[in-house]
Amino acid sequence: MSYPEQFQGFAINNPKDWATPKLTSYQPKNFGAHDVDIEVECCGICASELFALQNGWSHGEMACLSSKYGPKTQVVGHEVVGKVVAVGPEVKLCKVGDRVGLGAQASACMNCTRCNSNNEQYCAQAVSTYCDFYPDGYVSQGGYASHVRAHEHLCFPIPPELPSELVAPLQCGGLTVYSPIKRNIAGKKDPKVAVIGIGGLGHMAIMISKALGAEVYAFSRGYSKKDDAIKMGADHFVATGEKNWSENLGDTFDLILNCASSTTSLDLNALLPCLKVNCNFVSVGLPHIDEDLKVKPFSFFANGCNMGSSKLGSREEAIELMNLAVKHNFRPWVETIQVSEAGVSDGLTRLNDGDVKYRFTLTGFHQFFGTGK
Known part of the structure; x- marks a missing residue:
């Protein structure tokens, strides 16, 4: 060389x-x-x-x-x-x-x-x-x-x-989650952020959300990453594999940040009602080209929430x-x-x-x- x-x-x-x-x-x-x-x-x-x-x-x-x-x-x-x-x-x-x-x-x-x-x-x-x-x-x-x-x-x-x-x-990875977190909670009083997927992106999203002053909810399918999520700074842990996991989370979040690299297990019809009025579900984990997001239009209606993405x-x-x-x-x-x-x-x-x-x-x-x- x-x-x-x-x-x-x-x-x-x-x-x-x-x-x-x-x-x-x-x-x-x-x-x-x-x-x-x-x-x-x-x-x-x-x-x-x-x-x-x-x-x-x-x-x-x-x-x-x-x-x-x-x-x-x-x-x-x-x-x-x-x-x-x-x-x-x-x-x-x-x-x-x-x-x-x-x-x-x-x-x-x-x-x-x-x-x-x-x-x-x-x-x-x-x-x-x-x-x-x-x-x-x-x-x-x-x-x-x-x-x-x-x-x-x-x-x-x-x-x-x-x-x-x-x-x-x-x-x-850090920048990919920092940008949407900052842009969605800046200037809000006592914001609450849900982070879906406690992996490479999600673990940094927990730390960054906490550093930016948010109350952080870590979402994962099971409980295997609960202890780690709490050590990273999460205030709450939600196992979406549990029955009725969303029952008490309506009108809670200023931001739901999806960090999972696959969309197949996302129940958007249960997740979107957890957002406050006009707040955002943002997906930063990009799945295989053949995967889709599936959601019913009525899931947006009650709170006027939005779905989107964020790039770097x-x-x-x-x-x-x-x-x-x-x-x-x-x-x-x-x-x-x-x-x-x-x-x-x-x-x-x-x-x-x-x-x-x-x-x-x-x-x-x-x-x-x-x-x-």
Whole structure:
């Protein structure tokens, strides 16, 4: 490998190989005026990687096979922490040597009304950190790699108080739940938040909701995660597998946040009446492309509630989130795995099997790739 001409990372080009990415060298995207190269120190493992590698969000072929230049293989990973080692001539937001984080978005136009209103995650020209097309036809490559290249605006400064392996999951998972929680309860007196699904996203949603002043209800099908949810800060626990679980929860919540990555077990007709008037059910867990949400229109009628989704978060919100973690001293629950072909495979396989409490972070990148010097 000769940086910056080549990066190294763990990649596949066929969904059947999702659990066994192989080390490969590849050409990065052409270096832009606002681009930043990050020498990766560690990278979280997110459930999105499973869907991307298994091609569960598409009925077509993997995007990398249609890349106009660069690799025809796919490196994933979008909870990156590392050091800035190169900047484009117009970069102003960071400098060589800075420790930064990169989440699930690598680029945006920075000129549209959404970008100019701290909603760049909704930019029509947004490029995801992996599996997405840049305007020049290159398919983005992620952070299970020696380096990653992204627009400066999406490279976030990290407070020194936050250890790299613990702050990595905040770059995507944490930000994904922080944005809708903040936007739905800001300015409300004594808000109540229900968090559905106590997994990678949900466990951070509990901590963040609590830090933002909410009374938090953790929802899970059974009781196996009750003790953990209480330790994370939940004030109440609701087992939706119990009969009549919603009986005393009508008109309770300012926000119901669905963090589950599958919708098949959601009883929306029981959940929606638990919202206060004109409040929101927001789903941030994206299921397989063939899954649907099922709900009766009358479930909306009595309280005028709304259903929607939320995509990632803005740079401003990412910085707010990390400062909140410092102020309130919360950290994701993380198990570290040494990066290697075997380590990546182990992390992906265990995540697919649900064998994680509650996030993985791949570490040891400098040792493996011979970087960090």
